[in-house]
Amino acid sequence: MQKLAEIVAGVSNGTLSASAVLEEHLKRISTRESEINAFNLVTADQARLDAAKIDADIKADKKVGALAGVPIALKDNMCTRGVETTCSSKILQGWKPPYDATVVTKLRNAGAVIVGKTNLDEFAMGSSTENSAFGPTKNPHDITRVPGGSSGGSAAAVAAGFAAASLGSDTGGSIRQPAALCGVVGVKPTYGTVSRYGLVAFASSLDQIGPFTSDVRDAATLLEVISGHDPMDSTSIPQSALSLVSVLDQGVKGMRIGRVTDLPEGCEPDVLARLEAAFDALRSAGATIVDVKLPSLQYCLTAYYLIAPAEASSNLARYDGVRYGNRVDAADLNAMYAATREAGFGEEVKRRIMLGTYALSAGYYDAYYGKALKVRRLISDDFARAYKDVDTILTPTSPSTAFKFGSKTDNPLAMYLCDVFTIPTNLAGHPAMSVPFGVGADKMPVGIQVLASTLGEQAMFKVAAELERAS
Amino acid sequence: MAEKISQETVIKVSRLARLSLTSNEAEKMTSQLSGMLEHFRDIDALDLADVEPMTRPYPLKNVLREDVVAPSLDRDEVLGQAPAAESGRFRVPPTIGFDV
Numbered sequence: 415m416q417k418l419a420e421i422v423a424g425v426s427n428g429t430l431s432a433s434a435v436l437e438e439h440l441k442r443i444s445t446r447e448s449e450i451n452a453f454n455l456v457t458a459d460q461a462r463l464d465a466a467k468i469d470a471d472i473k474a475d476k477k478v479g480a481l482a483g484v485p486i487a488l489k490d491n492m493c494t495r496g497v498e499t500t501c502s503s504k505i506l507q508g509w510k511p512p513y514d515a516t517v518v519t520k521l522r523n524a525g526a527v528i529v530g531k532t533n534l535d536e537f538a539m540g541s542s543t544e545n546s547a548f549g550p551t552k553n554p555h556d557i558t559r560v561p562g563g564s565s566g567g568s569a570a571a572v573a574a575g576f577a578a579a580s581l582g583s584d585t586g587g588s589i590r591q592p593a594a595l596c597g598v599v600g601v602k603p604t605y606g607t608v609s610r611y612g613l614v615a616f617a618s619s620l621d622q623i624g625p626f627t628s629d630v631r632d633a634a635t636l637l638e639v640i641s642g643h644d645p646m647d648s649t650s651i652p653q654s655a656l657s658l659v660s661v662l663d664q665g666v667k668g669m670r671i672g673r674v675t676d677l678p679e680g681c682e683p684d685v686l687a688r689l690e691a692a693f694d695a696l697r698s699a700g701a702t703i704v705d706v707k708l709p710s711l712q713y714c715l716t717a718y719y720l721i722a723p724a725e726a727s728s729n730l731a732r733y734d735g736v737r738y739g740n741r742v743d744a745a746d747l748n749a750m751y752a753a754t755r756e757a758g759f760g761e762e763v764k765r766r767i768m769l770g771t772y773a774l775s776a777g778y779y780d781a782y783y784g785k786a787l788k789v790r791r792l793i794s795d796d797f798a799r800a801y802k803d804v805d806t807i808l809t810p811t812s813p814s815t816a817f818k819f820g821s822k823t824d825n826p827l828a829m830y831l832c833d834v835f836t837i838p839t840n841l842a843g844h845p846a847m848s849v850p851f852g853v854g855a856d857k858m859p860v861g862i863q864v865l866a867s868t869l870g871e872q873a874m875f876k877v878a879a880e881l882e883r884a885s
Numbered sequence: 886m887a888e889k890i891s892q893e894t895v896i897k898v899s900r901l902a903r904l905s906l907t908s909n910e911a912e913k914m915t916s917q918l919s920g921m922l923e924h925f926r927d928i929d930a931l932d933l934a935d936v937e938p939m940t941r942p943y944p945l946k947n948v949l950r951e952d953v954v955a956p957s958l959d960r961d962e963v964l965g966q967a968p969a970a971e972s973g974r975f976r977v978p979p980t981i982g983f984d985v
Contacts, residue, residue, distance in 0.1 A: 736967070744978060746979050755903050765918075827920060
């Protein structure tokens with residue numbers, strides 16, 4: 415696998431051509447994509463034009479960007495003007511957005527070469543990509559296992575060497591969990607650091623875009639490019655882009671790392687053993703391990719699976735067969751809405767729309783949605799107390815390594831439990847990232863999650879870089 | 886917290902959500918939603934009386950921009966992606982009950 419940093423260095427100094435780099439990645443795609451199914455769409459023709467343009471610019475001594483010649487894949491819930499964007503849903507199949515997401519514009523301006531749109535659980539609702547309307551993505555380490563989700567295609571694309579990096583979106587763990595299961599780095603930045611303009615909305619108070627890469631340095635580079643204030647996103651934090659690469663070699667000496675003593679139950683022992691090894695590595699590197707309590711964490715699943723579906727039921731009301739996507743004709747408007755949505759949405763999306771509509775409906779609002787918002791506050795307060803004593807917190811990313819296809823599809827709650835360690839971060843709006851740290855009993859990758867407080871990305875990346883050095 | 890969800894409630898909610906669930910779907914949905922709501926009762930044990938609800942990660946203010954003309958989406962490009970359009974507008978089926 416070629417790293418982003420090597421590609422940028424080589425292309426920028428003329429020792430590599432962007433076109434040659436692209437062809438290597440396209441070759442890997444043509445060899446293995448039929449078994450992996452990471453992509454909904456490979457945009458090879460446009461990518462070749464974009465790579466040729468970078469090479470021409472280099473030849474003409476023009477200045478190139480921080481991602482010059484880097485083949486990047488986009489989760490198929492990010493709008494690309496004139497290029498099909500489906501959210502892996504039948505309801506949007508064939509839709510070509512009339513504008514680019516801000517992250518897409520930023521990638522292009524930085525010289526990245528977009529190679530395609532990656533598969534996901536429909537509308538980013540799921541933890542395995544088994545909810546895609548276009549078939550699941552396979553884990554490149556073992557094709558009988560899921561890649562995680564919902565950004566399973568983006569994680570698999572990096573793990574399989576189809577792209578040097580990719581972007582995903584994370585509402586309850588949808589970047590970090592697939593990163594862990596596929597053995598790559600995945601980052602969910604602080605809510606509001608990366609523009610959501612052009613990201614198809616799932617749960618607007620939780621969604622955030624972030625990178626997948628093969629190492630921590632590449633993640634830092636990519637996040638620097640895509641972060642920063644965007645006037646097109648009213649929730650965008652008014653501050654300049656993050657500065658991360660400069661801190662990677664600073665080490666963790668003197669840092670305080672939190673160990674959660676009341677971690678929710680259900681984590682596999684081999685994953686917990688890797689967590690202990692991670693604490694040992696950080697202690698050896700000069701960090702202090704501090705016990706912290708997060709008692710409200712055990713309620714995170716309830717809070718999340720009321721809040722996220724509630725927001726989703728509202729956001730997905732826009733798929734009504736009027737302005738975009740597909741329509742099933744019927745005699746009157748209401749019948750058309752219902753027929754269109756019944757045919758266009760898959761089972762999990764319907765389940766969440768139903769759950770959210772119920773939680774928001776008259777008579778149930780206070781009992782469900784209202785209470786969930788209060789639990790969200792408790793979780794956020796728990797973190798605030800903990801971060802008085804520590805700089806970052808370490809947990810497993812996922813309770814287990816990649817599981818087999820079909821093993822959780824009949825039980826929605828079992829699937830939801832995959833997100834138990836990743837959800838709290840989204841509820842609080844904090845950053846967190848998953849770093850590969852060895853393998854489990856089944857030789858599949860294990861990810862360790864590094865959490866930090868709001869805008870604590872520098873501390874988080876220092877710890878992640880140290881874990882990578884120790885792994 | 887509320888009692889077990891009935892199939893009748895599920896059908897009512899599906900109408901609110903503009904989903905025309907089949908009877909098989911409604912039955913399966915009733916059982917799955919019941920299971921989830923049962924799990925969600927864990928927060929009933931919490932004393933939440935004095936807790937301020939948290940709707941988003943940090944307080945937001947309304948964001949305004951200067952009232953200057955800026956490019957907007959191309960109308961034909963937008964309408965070109967609609968299931969049906971006519972004379973520069975989205976076309977929809979009849980919205981009120983009369984014979985056509």
